[in-house]
Amino acid sequence: MILFGEGVTTSPDHAAAPRRASDMTETSPRIALMLGDCTGIGPELSARVLHGRILGDSARLVVVGDMRVLEQGMRDAKLTFPVKRVTSIGAIDWADEAVPVIDLQNIDPKTLPRAKVSAESGRLTGETLAYAIGLASRGEIDAITFAPLNKAALHAGGWRYPDEHKMFAHLLQHQGYFSEMNVLGNQWMARVTSHVSLREALDLITAHSIEDAIRLSDQTMRRAGIAAPRIAVAALNPHGGEGGLFGREEIDIIKPAIDHAVADGLSVDGPFGADTMFQMPGFDAFVVMLHDQGHVAAKLLAEHAAAALAIGTPILFSSVAHGSAHDIAGKGVADATAMIEAILRMAGARR
């Protein structure tokens, strides 16, 4: 078993200079690519992302996972490209055409059922993620991107976190607020609550958590180059509570949080009924209260194109808004647009 932080034998080497790299490549972030749950479409998406170096000089990618899983992804995607095992990040020649792979040799996909939730796959996928987080927390890589995981498998495999972001925060011993932002083209979206039951979400929605989500969205977008992000905040209840008739959270909690952010100079407006908000022009970002408020809209607006970025954690993570898609696993039809977009956005925010 690979434990968090174990398995890297060389010392961190931030200054390891690539021999033949261009100036641009030298400054681009080093990103660990984790192949996702191998029972789903993760390995196939990863192969599509890595094939032909389509990210160009935007990022330096290193696969962290099992070579056999990557090879399965190539077969699924019907793509081949040169790969090269490396034993440490410091040993990577970033100018080499071959994709560097830190081969953990921990997951043999032949022993795991395809397109089924597998506790064993979840356990090993979690181990791989923890290993990548160890690399990042020691400064050997700058960020992590991961192909779709399977939450139920992770949970069954002993990684009992409601979602991967809570898992990362725990492994990073991060105590502050953190969340996820989705990006659809020029439209950003953040959620005050996410992977919790609706009953629990109602208890988590406070003026404090709303303000945290607004401020962190604003900061993240400024880092990504949007000078003065204009943020719309959703209501919780139907029709924004209809003036208190259908709930008072808008009056008692959401509006005060918005007013507080506005008083500090942020460009924030709302609360708006979630069903009318997404048609409103003039906003760069939407902050919603509940997972489905945002995701019903996001998936209709761009089914496969929602990139997902972790916000608030000290290490940047990117992923996609969709799951391991067992229904199309192994069929060679998975769409990597969102994962590519996510990596490019994260690389942009990192610069």
Next chain:
Amino acid sequence: MILFGEGVTTSPDHAAAPRRASDMTETSPRIALMLGDCTGIGPELSARVLHGRILGDSARLVVVGDMRVLEQGMRDAKLTFPVKRVTSIGAIDWADEAVPVIDLQNIDPKTLPRAKVSAESGRLTGETLAYAIGLASRGEIDAITFAPLNKAALHAGGWRYPDEHKMFAHLLQHQGYFSEMNVLGNQWMARVTSHVSLREALDLITAHSIEDAIRLSDQTMRRAGIAAPRIAVAALNPHGGEGGLFGREEIDIIKPAIDHAVADGLSVDGPFGADTMFQMPGFDAFVVMLHDQGHVAAKLLAEHAAAALAIGTPILFSSVAHGSAHDIAGKGVADATAMIEAILRMAGARR
């Protein structure tokens, strides 16, 4: 003040035969058109619906309201057409080109603020609706369509119901289940809960209420000519509860309700995560748990085209899924597509 049922002096006359009407017109339903809250876009929409008899022989419309409000609607829409005051439904010559108006003389729009929530407007709008319901409950008309109301105004004006459907049910002394269906082209949608706070909605979602919504959707669609409606049912929690990780309502409540309906021969499937359900092909209807689950999707799929039908009440009602739209009141830009669609759907279900 006009009370429920007051004000009609002639006896019900179901057989009042139009003198010059075609056979088709004779069998088309008699529908009372109520002009909506006059501070909003209701009168303008009504004028657009009535102008040029664009509904053809599908329905026989009679305006129930104040002539001055209808005239305001004509001015807003920049449309004119002949109108004729009538004192009772029985006295209407349905073949006359002029639109019949039962002029209640109860609302002078000049005395009410435009584009503002008005308790007085709400009070009078509620009176007008109650009058129309009286006509329907005595069999003088077959159905009611109404332009957008303003819920906050109705409430402030003493009509203290969470929404108009609950008001209708109360005035009709209807005890059984009732709800609303939206129609977007060939796609129908029903909600288990609607105009209540999210906290209250959680308590109202039971296996019984879900099954009621499924069965009533099935019945309504069969009446509208869909032989064997295929119905998808949404989950309540994110990702359908992710196998119980984010709430157990899917396992304990929703799935058993679906299984029960399936055992009775209905074509029902789910529960599906609300964020992925609307892309799923092969369904005629979606049954969602919460107002925003359905309406975020409906408004993105067709912003102004969602028709709304009451289901379960003994008298048919139609309206639209949007509100009184104070932001564009009096600007002459309101879109009547949804209201026209709603009337045509209701007329179809009535035949």
